Every structure is written in C-alpha cells, then in structure tokens.
Amino acid sequence: xxxxxxxxxxxxxxxxxxxxxxxxxxxxxxxxxxxxxxxxxxxxxxxxxxxxxxxxxxxxxxxxxxxxxxxxxxxxxxxxxxxxxxxxxxxxxxxxxxxxxxxxxxxxxxxxxxxxxxxxxxxxxxxxx
Amino acid sequence: xxxxxxxxxxxxxxxxxxxxxxxxxxxxxxxxxxxxxxxxxxxxxxxxxxxxxxxxxxxxxxxxxxxxxxxxxxxxxxxxxxxxxxxxxxxxxxxxxxxxxxxxxxxxxxxxxxxxxxxxxxxxxxxxxxxxxxxxxxxxxxxxxxxxxxxxxxxxxxxxxxxxxxxxxxxxxxxxxxxxxxxxxxxxxxxxxxxxxxxxxxxxxxxxxxxxxxxxxxxxxxxxxxxxxxxxxxxxxxxxxxxxxxxxxxxx
Numbered sequence: 001x002x003x004x005x006x007x008x009x010x011x012x013x014x015x016x017x018x019x020x021x022x023x024x025x026x027x028x029x030x031x032x033x034x035x036x037x038x039x040x041x042x043x044x045x046x047x048x049x050x051x052x053x054x055x056x057x058x059x060x061x062x063x064x065x066x067x068x069x070x071x072x073x074x075x076x077x078x079x080x081x082x083x084x085x086x087x088x089x090x091x092x093x094x095x096x097x098x099x100x101x102x103x104x105x106x107x108x109x110x111x112x113x114x115x116x117x118x119x120x121x122x123x124x125x126x127x128x129x
Numbered sequence: 130x131x132x133x134x135x136x137x138x139x140x141x142x143x144x145x146x147x148x149x150x151x152x153x154x155x156x157x158x159x160x161x162x163x164x165x166x167x168x169x170x171x172x173x174x175x176x177x178x179x180x181x182x183x184x185x186x187x188x189x190x191x192x193x194x195x196x197x198x199x200x201x202x203x204x205x206x207x208x209x210x211x212x213x214x215x216x217x218x219x220x221x222x223x224x225x226x227x228x229x230x231x232x233x234x235x236x237x238x239x240x241x242x243x244x245x246x247x248x249x250x251x252x253x254x255x256x257x258x259x260x261x262x263x264x265x266x267x268x269x270x271x272x273x274x275x276x277x278x279x280x281x282x283x284x285x286x287x288x289x290x291x292x293x294x295x296x297x298x299x300x301x302x303x304x305x306x307x308x309x310x311x312x313x314x315x316x317x318x319x320x321x322x323x324x325x326x327x328x329x330x331x332x333x334x335x336x337x338x339x340x341x342x343x344x345x346x347x348x349x350x351x352x353x354x355x356x357x358x359x360x361x362x363x364x365x366x367x368x369x370x371x372x373x374x375x376x377x378x379x380x381x
Contacts, residue, residue: 037205037206042208044208045205045213046205069209070208070210070213073210073212073214073217073250074213
C-alpha cells in the first residue's frame with residue numbers, strides 16, 4: 001500500500017488534517033508530522049524522515065503532503081536521507097484537500113505512487129466559491 | 130597543498146571560529162530577524178553551529194566527510210528554513226571536497242553550495258534573502274581564482290567584500306521569499322538576517338584562512354592549537370557596526 005505523510009508547522013494541525021483525511025480514507029496508512037524538534041511551530045527533518053520511514057514500511061512507496069516554506073525543504077532532505085524501499089514524492093497540492101484525495105486513492109488496491117500523487121495534485125483545482 | 134592533519138586542524142578552527150562568532154552575534158541576528166521574521170535566527174544559528182562543532186570534532190573522516198557532518202548537524206539543529214538551506218546545501222556540496230581543500234575544489238564547493246541554495250529556496254537575486262550575499266560572493270571568488278588567477282586568500286577577501294555589499298543591498302529591498310515576504314512593503318528598510326549570517330560565516334572563513342596561510346608561511350603551523358578558543362574576530366569595517374549598538378558580544 002502507498003503510504004501518506006502529512007507535514008505541517010503545527011503538530012495539532014498535522015493530526016487534525018490526518019483526522020479529516022482518515023474519515024474518507026480510513027484504511028490508508030497516514031502519518032502526521034508537525035512542529036519543530038522542541039514541539040514549537042516549525043518542521044523537523046528528522047521527524048519527517050521518521051514519518052516517511054514509518055509510512056513506507058510495506059514497500060509500496062510514499063506521497064508527502066506539506067504546508068509552507070521549511071516543510072517543503074525539510075521534506076526534500078528527509079527523502080534524500082530516508083532509507084526505504086519504493087518511491088517517495090512530494091505533492092504540489094493544498095495540504096488538507098491533497099491529503100484527503102491521497103488517502104482515498106491509497107485505499108484503491110491498484111494504487112501506485114503515481115496515482116496517489118495525481119489524486120493529491122488534482123486538489124489544486126478545487127475552488128471554494 | 131597541505132597535509133591532511135593540518136587540513137583537519139584548519140577546518141576545525143574554521144568551524145569553531147564560526148560557532149564563536151554566531152554566539153557573539155546571536156542577539157544581533159535575533160534583532161534583525163525580529164524586525165521582519167520570527168526572531169529565532171540568532172538562537173537557531175548559534176545552536177546549529179554548536180552542534181556542528183561537536184559533530185565535526187568527533188569525526189575521523191577527511192575534509193568532505195567533516196563538512197558533510199556539519200551540514201547534517203545544521204539540518205537537525207537549526208530550525209526554520211535556514212536548517213535545510215544551510216545544512217542541506219552544505220551536505221550536498223561537501224562531495225566537491227573529496228580531493229581535499231584546494232583553490233579548484235573550493236570554487237567547486239562554493240558553486241555547488243550556491244546552486245543548491247538557489248534550487249531549494251527558489252529565490253532570485255533581489256528577493257531579500259541569503260542569495261543576495263551569496264551570489265556576489267561566489268561569483269567574485271570564482272572569477273578571482275579562475276579568471277584573475279589571484280591567490281586563494283586574496284580571492285576570499287574579495288568574496289567577503291562582495292558579500293558585504295550584497296548584505297547592504299538587502300536593506301532597501303522588498304522581501305519576495307520567506308516569512309518576511311508576508312510583510313510586503315513593510316520589509317523595506319531592514320537588513321536581511323540570512324544574508325547577514327552568510328556574511329558572518331564568510332568573514333570567519335577568511336579570518337581562519339588568514340591565520341593558516343600566515344602560519345604556513347612562517348613555518349610554524351604545528352604550533353597552532355585548533356581547539357583553543359578563537360579570538361573574537363570583529364573587524365571594525367564589518368557591516369554590522371553601521372547598525373549602531375548591534376554588536377554587544379553577549380551570548381545570551
């Protein structure tokens with residue numbers, strides 16, 4: 001199964017986004033990663049790396065959803081350093097809508113990293129009004 | 130070309146000098162960052178280079194390996210975007226030092242570092258970021274070595290001058306990248322903290338290189354103790370003295 005990692009500057013935001021995504025894609029493997037290494041607002045490369053490795057444990061690959069700025073950069077380095085089987089991709093997508101789409105697609109038995117990434121990226125087109 | 134023991138000693142001295150300088154300038158960087166950011170750049174850089182020095186001291190590897198551990202430590206210990214920008218770029222660029230520290234490898238390192246920072250940060254020149262100090266410094270260094278055939282120490286001096294002008298250039302700019310960009314026009318009139326910390330690091334690299342090149346010439350390089358506390362290296366011409374009371378030398 002393709003794993004999903006949600007990275008936010010806030011641990012509570014990451015957990016909340018995973019909670020929303022799990023409502024629709026409850027069987028997906030989703031990891032929430034948030035906050036800096038002291039629990040403040042920020043992101044931690046080491047925590048993201050651990051999240052990717054946890055989400056990747058069955059070898060199906062991982063799609064990472066990120067919020068802002070350092071979340072993207074730390075996720076890039078975490079991917080370089082993570083020791084896992086399978087591909088890892090960062091989705092260029094809004095974090096909540098993308099995570100929800102990704103979780104739903106990940107529960108599809110034919111899902112691949114590409115299809116989950118595409119589902120997440122589709123969320124870019126969603127308009128609110 | 131120096132032997133690997135002197136190279137290691139000089140590198141540790143450089144990292145130690147940078148760490149000390151960032152401790153001294155912690156409040157100054159924090160002040161700059163509180164004007165247009167989240168007031169953590171001083172503490173983050175101080176903590177980062179303390180961790181980097183620790184790790185580098187306990188590494189037995191060659192120059193490339195040592196610099197790579199510096200990058201790894203910075204990624205883990207520096208928060209915000211500076212961790213991945215400084216640390217991730219140093220990690221990647223360290224591969225250029227596998228043949229040791231020479232004029233050619235340091236140009237390659239500087240170019241690889243700049244490329245990674247630009248790639249990861251996606252910031253053009255003029256967006257009020259560390260790129261504004263880095264681009265003129267790296268271009269000047271490369272030109273001085275490759276086109277003008279200057280000695281490395283002279284090339285590094287010119288690079289530091291170029292970085293200093295780049296830092297001054299950030300003051301009137303409107304931020305287009307990073308947290309300061311959320312302030313829009315209100316970011317104008319403030320010096321960029323990331324460009325400033327880039328300059329501080331380059332100044333310490335120059336300072337350390339001067340010590341080692343001079344001591345090489347005097348033939349007493351073995352007498353130097355790389356673990357000794359570094360002299361405070363505040364040059365009266367430093368950019369920060371233009372900011373009134375910014376330099377107070379206190380670590381906390």
